[in-house]
Amino acid sequence: MEYFIQQLINGISLGAIYGLIAIGYTMVYGIIGMINFAHGEIYMIGAFVSLIGFLFMGVLGISYIPLALFLVLLMAMLFTAIYGWAIERIAYRPLRGSVKLAPLISAIGMSIVLQNYVQLTQGARVKPLQPIIQGGFELSGANADFHVRLSYLQIVIVLLTIALMSIFTYVITRTPLGRAQRATEQDMTMASLLGINVDRIISTTFVMGAALAAVAGLMVTLYYGVIDFYIGFIAGMKAFTAAVLGGIGSLPGAMLGGLLIGLIEAFWSGYFSIGYKDVAAFSILVLVLIFRPTGLLGKPEVEKV
C-alpha cells in the first residue's frame, strides 16, 4: 500500500510536468492545426535558462530560496517565451497558407536546429544542478518497512501546476484575449473580418505555450538535477502523446493526458520494468486511439451548416 501511494505521488508530479508541456502542443494545434515539433526543444531551452538562472542567482548572492526560485521562474518564462515567439515568426508564419505539411517539416527542422544550437553553445555533456529544494514529509508510521516520501519539491511542482493551469483556464474561457484565441481557432477568416489581428493572436499563443514549457523545464531541472541538450525529444514525445491521449485541441484534455501518462509511467516502472515505461505509455496511446480516435476529452465536431 505504501509503495502504491509513493508511485501515485511520483506519477502525479511527473504528470504535472507533462501536462504543462502538453498544453503548448494542444493550443498550437487548436489554433493553426499543426503539431509544433519544436515544442519539446522549447522546454529543453526552458531547462537550460533555468540552470543558467540559478548560477546567476548564485553569482548575485541571492540565497533566499523562494525569491531565487521566483526570479528564475520569471527569467525562464521570459526568455523561453521569446524563443517561442521567434520560432513562430521565423519558421511557421512565412509558410502560413501553403500546404499543410510544410510547417510540420519546418518544425522538425527547427527542432534539430535548436538541439544543435544548445549542444554547440552549452556543450554536449550532462549538466548537473545541486538540489535546491530539499526535504519533505515522511507519511507512513515508524514501524512500516517502506516510508512514503512526499518531498517539498513535489508539493511545489503540483501547486505551481495547479495555479498556472487555473490562471490559464481563466484566461482562455473568460478574457477577451482567450475569446479571440478561441474564435481564431474556430474560424480564422471570420475572426479577421471582425477586426482581430490573427497573426498577433497566433504569436500570443506560441508565447503562452512556451512560457508554460519553461516552467516545466525549470521543474525538471530541479526534480532530476541533471539536464542535457537532448531532453526535449523524449519529453516532447511524451507530452505530445499526452495531448493526443486527452484529445488534441482540448485544454482539459492536455492536463488529463499529462497526468495519465505520468501515472502510467510511474506505476509501470514501479511494478513492472523501468526499462519499458515508454512502451507502456505509448501502448496506452495506441489503445486509446483505436477505441477513441478523438482522444479522451476531444469531441468530434458537430456543426450545423
Add this chain to the structure above:
Amino acid sequence: MLSIRNLQSGYGRIQALHGIDVDVAEGEIITLIGANGAGKTTLLMTICGKPRASQGEIVFEGEEITRLPTFQIARRGIAHAPEGRRIFPRMTVRENLQMGAAVTPPQYFTDDLDRVLTLFPRLRERLDQRGGTLSGGEQQMLAIGRALMGRPRLLMLDEPSLGLAPLVVRQIFQIIREINREQKVTVFLVEQNAFHALKLAHRAYVMVNGRIAMSGTGEQLLADPAVRAAYLEGGHPAAEETEEAR
C-alpha cells in the same frame, strides 16, 4: 462612401472579377444580384482583402483600403456577415456577439447588446446556447447581430435569406430596412432572392460572369424585362407568393 474602380480579383489562376465598378453612397441600401458563380461573394470578400485584389482600387471614406490587411479594413468600420454565416460554433451566442464587439470600446457594449437583442428577441432567449446549435434563421440573426456589434458604418450582407423559410426571410429583410433607417447604417446586400432584395434597395447592380451587367434603382431593375426574365419569373414561387399576399 465606398467606391470600387476596375476591381479584379480571383483565386489562384482563376479570375472571378473582371473589372468591377461599384459605388455605395452613405445611407443607401445597395443590392447586388446575380446567378450562382457570378462573383458576388468574391466581390464582398475582396473588399475585405480576402482574396486580395489583383488590380483596381477600393476607396472607403476617402481612404484607399485595397492593400490593407483584413483586420484593419474591419477596424475602419466595414462589417461583413459573410456567406454561410460563419458563426463560431463552439462559442455561446453571447460570446459570438462579444466577438463582434472585439475592437469597439467596451463602454458601448451593454447598450449595443441591448439594441441587437431588441432587434432579434430570439437571440436573447438563446444567449448561453452554443452558436452551432442554433437553427439556420437564428444563425443568420446572430451573424447580422454580430456584425452590428462592431458599430459598422457599412454593413455587408451575403445572402442573408439563403436556406430560410419565407416567413423568416421577410422578417430578416424587414430588420435590414430598420437597421438602415434607424441606425443609419449603409447596407451592401448580396442576394439571389432578387424580388425582395430589389424591393428593399435604393439602387442595385446586376452581376454576370464577374462583370457588372446592369445598374439602376431598385424599381427600375424590378421593371426591366431582362431582369424579370432572368431573375424573377419562373422558379421564384416566393416572389409570386408575396405579390399575391399584397
